[in-house]
Amino acid sequence: MVNHFCRLFALISTILLSTIGQAIGNVPFTLPAGDVIHYISPSGSDSNDGLSLSTAWASPNHAIHCGDVIIAAAGNYTSGNIGSGFGATSNCPSTTGGIDGAGGIYFAILLCGGIDLQSCQVTGQNTDGAGVFNVSGVNNWAIEGFKVNGSGNSRGFMVADQVPGTVFHHFAFVNDIVYNSLLGFGANEGAVNHSTGCCYDYIAIVGNLSANSSQDGICVAAIDPTSPGNFDSASGTHIYIYNNIVWNSVSASCISVSDSEDMMLDTYDAHGFTGQTVVSNNMGWTADRMCFNIPYGNFNPRSNLVIKVYNNTCFGNLVNIGGDGPDGEINLTGDGTTAIATLSITNNIAQTNRASSGSGGSNVYAAVLGGATWPNLIVGGSSAQNVFSGMAPSCAGVSCDPGNNITEYNNNTLGINFYVNPGFNNTSDLLSNRNGIPNCTGFANTTSCMGYNPNTQILTNPSAIYDLQPTCGANCAGKGFQNPSAVCVSSGPLSTDYPAWLKGIVYLQWNACTHTITENNDLVTKPCGM
Numbered sequence: 003m004v005n006h007f008c009r010l011f012a013l014i015s016t017i018l019l020s021t022i023g024q025a026i027g028n029v030p031f032t033l034p035a036g037d038v039i040h041y042i043s044p045s046g047s048d049s050n051d052g053l054s055l056s057t058a059w060a061s062p063n064h065a066i067h068c069g070d071v072i073i074a075a076a077g078n079y080t081s082g083n084i085g086s087g088f089g090a091t092s093n094c095p096s097t098t099g100g101i102d103g104a105g106g107i108y109f110a111i112l113l114c115g116g117i118d119l120q121s122c123q124v125t126g127q128n129t130d131g132a133g134v135f136n137v138s139g140v141n142n143w144a145i146e147g148f149k150v151n152g153s154g155n156s157r158g159f160m161v162a163d164q165v166p167g168t169v170f171h172h173f174a175f176v177n178d179i180v181y182n183s184l185l186g187f188g189a190n191e192g193a194v195n196h197s198t199g200c201c202y203d204y205i206a207i208v209g210n211l212s213a214n215s216s217q218d219g220i221c222v223a224a225i226d227p228t229s230p231g232n233f234d235s236a237s238g239t240h241i242y243i244y245n246n247i248v249w250n251s252v253s254a255s256c257i258s259v260s261d262s263e264d265m266m267l268d269t270y271d272a273h274g275f276t277g278q279t280v281v282s283n284n285m286g287w288t289a290d291r292m293c294f295n296i297p298y299g300n301f302n303p304r305s306n307l308v309i310k311v312y313n314n315t316c317f318g319n320l321v322n323i324g325g326d327g328p329d330g331e332i333n334l335t336g337d338g339t340t341a342i343a344t345l346s347i348t349n350n351i352a353q354t355n356r357a358s359s360g361s362g363g364s365n366v367y368a369a370v371l372g373g374a375t376w377p378n379l380i381v382g383g384s385s386a387q388n389v390f391s392g393m394a395p396s397c398a399g400v401s402c403d404p405g406n407n408i409t410e411y412n413n414n415t416l417g418i419n420f421y422v423n424p425g426f427n428n429t430s431d432l433l434s435n436r437n438g439i440p441n442c443t444g445f446a447n448t449t450s451c452m453g454y455n456p457n458t459q460i461l462t463n464p465s466a467i468y469d470l471q472p473t474c475g476a477n478c479a480g481k482g483f484q485n486p487s488a489v490c491v492s493s494g495p496l497s498t499d500y501p502a503w504l505k506g507i508v509y510l511q512w513n514a515c516t517h518t519i520t521e522n523n524d525l526v527t528k529p530c531g532m
Contacts, residue, residue: 028520031510034069034099034107039517042084042112043075062112063087068142069096069107071519073512076116079124081156085135091142094172101506101521102531108172108204108503113519114147115512119179119442119451123149126156126183133160134180137173144174144507149442152183154217159210161189161227166200171233174206177447177509177525179213181439184220186212186248189227191273201273203233206242206504209525211440211448214250216290221256223266223295224248225284231273239501240277241267243284245486245526247452247466250437251289257324257361262290264319269299270307271341278308280499283526285470285483288437289319292329293352296345298336298374307343310499312386315470315482316352317426318433320359320366327364328372328398328409332388336373344378348386351424351472351482357393365394368407371414372399383417389474389481391423424472424482432469446511447525449486456488456524488523490530497529505532 033039038053046058055075060083062072068091074084089110096105114122126134134150137143137160150158158180163170173189180186187210191201205227215224222228225243248264256262264286267279286293293316296309316331323329331352334345352368359366368390371381382388392407399409407421426432442451449456453465461468467485472478491497509525512518 028522029101031101031506031519031521032099032103033071034067034093034096034105037067037070040070040072041075042072044077044079060084061087062089064089065092066110067092067096068094068110069099069105071111071113071510073113073115074122076114076121079122081124081126081134084124085133088137088140088143090140094142106505107507109142109144109174109507111144111146111507111510113510113512115514116147118445119147119149119448122147123151125151126153133157133162135159136162138162139170141170142172144176145178146176146510148178150178150180150183152180152217154182156183157188158183158186158212161202161205163189163191163200163202168200169231169233170202172204172503173202174208174504174507175210176206176507177209179211179440179442179448181213182217183215184217185222185226186210186215186224188222188225189230191229191231201229201231203230203277204240204503206501207246208242208244208504208508209448210246211452212246212248213439216251216253216256216262221253221259221261223261223263224251225265226268228268229272230270230275230277232275232277235276238278239280239499241279242501242504243281245449246284247448248284248286249288252321253290256290257322263292263295264289265293266295266297267309269297269301271299272301276306279310281311281314282499283313283483285315285466287316287318287432288321290322291320291326292333293319293331295333295335298341300336300339300374307345309343309345311346312348312350312495313482313484314350316350317429317470318355320354320356323360323364323366325361327360327362328367328370329364330367330370330408332369334371334373334376334414339374341374341376343376345376346380347388348380348382349388349481351389351478353391353424353426354393355429357395365396365398367394367409368392370399370409372411375412376414379414381416382419386417388419389424389472389478390419390421420477422474422477424478425474426469427471427473428464428469431464432466435464436466436469447509447522449525454485456486461485486525487527490523490528492530496527500529500532
């Protein structure tokens with residue numbers, strides 16, 4: 003029976019790979035010395051030992067080591083039996099195993115064991131806004147390869163911490179899909195106490211898709227890690243939002259309230275957070291409000307934030323901003339006080355497809371540099387220019403560029419940027435045909451599902467990634483979303499900013515016939531050795 007299955011699996015894989023390309027450069031991933039693979043299945047029981055599919059667990063709510071992997075059998079799950087409880091982790095980071103035998107794995111990993119991104123589907127059953135995958139009260143977990151239906155009343159992948167004085171840490175959502183959700187990927191401190199440290203630190207949202215977020219009146223962004231706290235003061239990236247594609251974050255019930263963005267760094271000053279945050283190589287379109295928003299709340303004005311926003315592509319958001327405005331595809335908001343932060347916005351492409359939006363017909367722009375004064379603000383510059391393209395008929399702020407593509411407040415000044423139409427390949431196809439629920443049958447990772455195969459370097463026409471390729475020549479070179487490469491890099495911002503604590507887990511894939519795991523190189527571009 004197993005041999006027949008494996009032969010069939012090999013045949014299916016061959017057919018699929020003839021379409022999506024043979025993966026190259028995949029690295030074997032091994033467990034820590036003495037540890038074994040565990041299993042979950044839709045028919046499993048947590049009273050089982052979890053050591054085989056026939057004795058599988060029902061949930062990941064079991065004590066486990068960092069570097070261990072729990073394989074979820076292909077099938078249909080509900081949030082109650084797979085996503086509502088996670089066990090305590092230990093031995094973090096691992097000291098053996100991983101991709102080089104030397105360990106360094108910061109996570110216990112819950113991994114879909116199917117052949118594509120349609121294999122492990124999870125349906126939300128919450129009516130209180132909890133996550134379909136709700137990681138709460140534990141540390142060091144990664145979840146990879148799942149497709150989640152939020153059912154309109156559940157958040158997708160969530161870190162939930164509402165314990166004042168406690169900072170939970172090290173979470174990763176990699177190569178996952180969520181749709182019809184309250185939000186797609188995020189973390190929530192519950193506004194427990196903005197004057198004390200709490201919450202979470204070290205979170206990675208890498209290589210995911212989010213469609214149809216902001217449902218059921220929960221007015222947040224599709225990707226929204228809220229108000230982190232300091233687990234430690236180590237240098238390097240603590241919050242990493244990289245290579246995600248987000249669309250259709252719209253909700254009639256949020257128009258008169260707030261938010262419904264693609265991505266947001268919500269009130270990062272709340273707990274005095276000082277860790278570096280990187281938002282890089284993402285795409286977003288068709289949200290009610292911004293593509294990317296940074297609101298500053300003045301809860302902790304001494305919070306020396308470090309935020310880098312680069313190589314993102316934003317188009318056609320600001321669909322209905324209600325009574326807000328003016329708003330921008332890339333947007334800074336606040337209460338008018340000084341944000342003690344280093345914030346750089348470079349090499350992005352942001353284009354509006356309307357001049358105004360909302361009940362008052364407020365102008366919308368490619369960027370709005372408003373709210374607080376950001377004294378250490380970098381927007382563009384030599385060799386780091388953004389491409390900004392707007393349609394507003396006039397300037398609503400203190401000053402605008404000559405074409406009213408962006409507007410500025412509170413002495414927030416600009417570097418050098420390009421104010422040109424990026425000439426995206428096919429925005430008509432994007433808006434007409436790429437706003438639904440993604441079908442990733444036959445695709446093992448989100449990048450290939452969205453139209454680009456890093457192994458073969460084939461870009462499918464039409465597809466979301468193809469549609470948002472710019473054509474404005476030298477002005478667009480190196481700007482906006484960059485197609486991932488299967489070849490690692492050893493220098494540049496990616497090499498500098500990619501977190502060392504993501505070593506060995508982006509992204510993992512299970513081979514059901516050989517019972518082996520590999521880390522594959524065709525989801526995102528990675529630094530060498532990672």
